[in-house]
Amino acid sequence: MVDFQIPEWLLETQGPLPPLTNSKKARRSFAQKSVDTFSGFLLDDFYAERIAARKGLMQGLHPGVKVATSLVLIFAASCLHSWASLLLLNLYVLLLAYMSAVPPGLFLKRVWVFIPIFTAVIVFPTLFNIVRPGEPLVVLLHYGGHHQLTITRQGTQAAVLFVLRVAACVSVAVLLTLTTRWAYLMRGFGMIGVPTLFLKILEMTYRYIYVLLNGAQDMFEARRSRTVARTSTREQQRFVGNTMGSLWMIALSLSEEVHAAMLSRGYTGTPHTLSNSRIGGLDWLWAVFIVLISIILIGGDRFVW
């Protein structure tokens, strides 16, 4: 008779597994991170489309006028020399965002998270006299007799100016892209003289990013769901390389299919676009208004304050 004895190791009771998310060791894998990056992109884009579909100030403008006036504002932001006018411009763009039904929280997050904060971090050392000498504003430390560690006036001014400038530029760009659908954005750039070929490629690329992104996401998900052990960095890198390679094969065969589809529809090598929107009176008024605001800001910056 066979003795069916349960092995001892199977009888051992195991305590609850440590929570994966709380332990520092359970860092997100490269596959997870990539999938998160992809879905983050899709999510951001989805929200932007929804905001662009709302009724608001910027949404109502002609795309060409909107693109042109946004460029004027970015130019103004690049030309300003005083922190006061830059702050004013930042607040003005915030007001525009509010009037365009962009949720202020989302707008501020999109603008400030990353670029201006990153800028503030990299500019931080220039506050101190050991990096950039200047007139002392606050003395932090005395050392070695007559030496001082100070925060300089020039350093502070430069840092504030720089961060505000970058934030103003990013605000205008974010507002433009949040309130304009991709196709309209392309049309807007077309009206200010960007070549059709470039815009056509841009427009189609935007579509096919989704296709390729889906392909990549599937590959990473498949990999993640089959990975149970820790893998070496080398193996992970090889996987990433292989994924990129097979993604290119997908892209290449897609391009052949798209090409055939284009030819069968009568494509001869010159792209054509429909342009039927007309610039209305209000659009002109807006353009004049923005140019005036920029002139007032730059003029005030140079001669008044």
Next chain:
Amino acid sequence: MHIPDGYLSPSTCAVGYVGMLPIWAIAVKKVKKSLNTRLIPLMVMGAAFSFVIMMFNVPIPGGTTAHAVGGGILAVILGPWAASICISIALAIQALLFGDGGIFTYGFNCFNMAVVIPFVTWFIYQRMAGKTEVTSSKRWIWGAIGSYIGINAAALCNGTELGLQPLLFHTAQGVPLYCPYPIQVAVPAMLLAHAFMAGPVEAIVTGLVTRYFQATNPSVIADQIAARVEPVKMRLNRMWWAIIGLILLVPLGLLAPGGAFGEDSVEDIKKAFHFVPKGMAALAGHLHALLQDYGVPNSRFSADAPDLFHQSIGYYAAAVVGIAIVGGLTYLVSRLVAAREDGGRGNS
């Protein structure tokens, strides 16, 4: 590597666009000649591919991940001209959708990432491994080395562009208006980050993807699109002229900005002149060596024409030295390998 708006002065941005326009025009002309109606679909896929692989998290030792630009691998599979179009498009989408990289700075971002990386990679890859068997290991090794050098060359350009800002654009009080780090800080900082982080990642991606194609579908790198576009010799000559032209253009555009310099009043300079020595006196002792080069960006020289001239020469020299180092190293390596190959042939 993506320069946001506000980091560079508008006149610098204009120089970037002026420099890029002919490069884009030549690229489209060349690629269109060989691809004809395939131009749009292939560039679309190339750009979408470039955009998507920039979002890949590449694992690096230590458990973290980093992103690659993908300029090297695109140069290997598409050739430099087509690669520069694809990366330019991908950068435009990044700027417009993510705000990753500015709209005004787009010209220089394209120059750094869509021109310098693919062309340097291609130059090295083609020269060292262009005539080898498709499955030869030389291909992926030189592709990887090429993209490592390529991304570092791009970082050098990037650092130079940023580092010129405080020298050329500041208020009368010496407050920098744009990126505040001078060239002697910006260039080493950029190079350091790229030599140890972004460079290896770019090299890994190019090397691994090239190997993948060698193993699964060698026709992708055999020639296909890359070689169809234009003979190599021609491509390099024109490219070098374009790069040299851009280098020459930079100070020309910057010397006449109609901006900061014209506004500095004599009173401002006098005011500035009075406090500067005081500030400097406190630091004159131990920190002397560190501050020596800072004499240039400081306020008392800001409005003087002769000093502007000196400043120009200073940064020009720095840029030329940097380019010469990278160019020289590349040339040296290529000569060494060429010599070794000749030697090998002689023996056999």
